[in-house]
Amino acid sequence: MAMSKYVYSIEDDIEHAKVLYVNLTNKCPNNCVFCIRKTVDNIKGTDMHLETEDFDVKDVIDELNNYKNFEEVVFCGYGEPFEKLDILKAVAAYLKYKNKKVRVNTNGLGNVINGRCILPEISNIVDVVSISLNAPNKEQYKEISKPTYDNAYEEMKKFATQCVGYDIDTIMTVVNGHPDYTLDLEACEKVASEIGADFRVREWLEKGY
Numbered sequence: 001m002a003m004s005k006y007v008y009s010i011e012d013d014i015e016h017a018k019v020l021y022v023n024l025t026n027k028c029p030n031n032c033v034f035c036i037r038k039t040v041d042n043i044k045g046t047d048m049h050l051e052t053e054d055f056d057v058k059d060v061i062d063e064l065n066n067y068k069n070f071e072e073v074v075f076c077g078y079g080e081p082f083e084k085l086d087i088l089k090a091v092a093a094y095l096k097y098k099n100k101k102v103r104v105n106t107n108g109l110g111n112v113i114n115g116r117c118i119l120p121e122i123s124n125i126v127d128v129v130s131i132s133l134n135a136p137n138k139e140q141y142k143e144i145s146k147p148t149y150d151n152a153y154e155e156m157k158k159f160a161t162q163c164v165g166y167d168i169d170t171i172m173t174v175v176n177g178h179p180d181y182t183l184d185l186e187a188c189e190k191v192a193s194e195i196g197a198d199f200r201v202r203e204w205l206e207k208g209y
């Protein structure tokens, strides 16, 4: 099988993986302190640094079609998947046509990046969004996520509220256990619950998985 460029897995046997991951971009408007792209080049042998950002839908679908066993695809990589909204939408629509489950792991800034509310464009083709809440308030969010957008925390929460409103399964996550900060997990959970999202704590892992 040809080496993957966009498709990877965290399972040992990618050929028979139930869940595949798609890495669409290395662009991201944040610079989180826990982001593994600063320290780790590959995930289970797949190089996560894309040679070019210039590719199209067919390149990704052709690669996905090399795999037969998967039931779910997660858009998640060394960048923010909604930076590539058009490609994501086309690939997700294809996957829904194939009866696969679609999840997007996002920093929640897809509206700001694309300059519009993207929910009407994704609500029928995305089953689950996992949004990086990262902190219980904007001050700590700035320290942890180092966003380029000033209003990133508010925009991320607004996006999560819209996802809930559009009936997408919405999970808000924090990364706990990083040596550079301490989180008030109860306060984080309260933010997610006020939005109506599920809350998940991910323990920080140096290699990411």
Ligand code: SF4
Pocket: 028, 029, 030, 031, 032, 034, 035, 036, 037, 077, 078, 079, 080, 106, 107, 132, 145
């Ligand atoms: S939002 Fe994700 S890709 Fe972007 S810096 Fe943070 S962890 Fe890395």
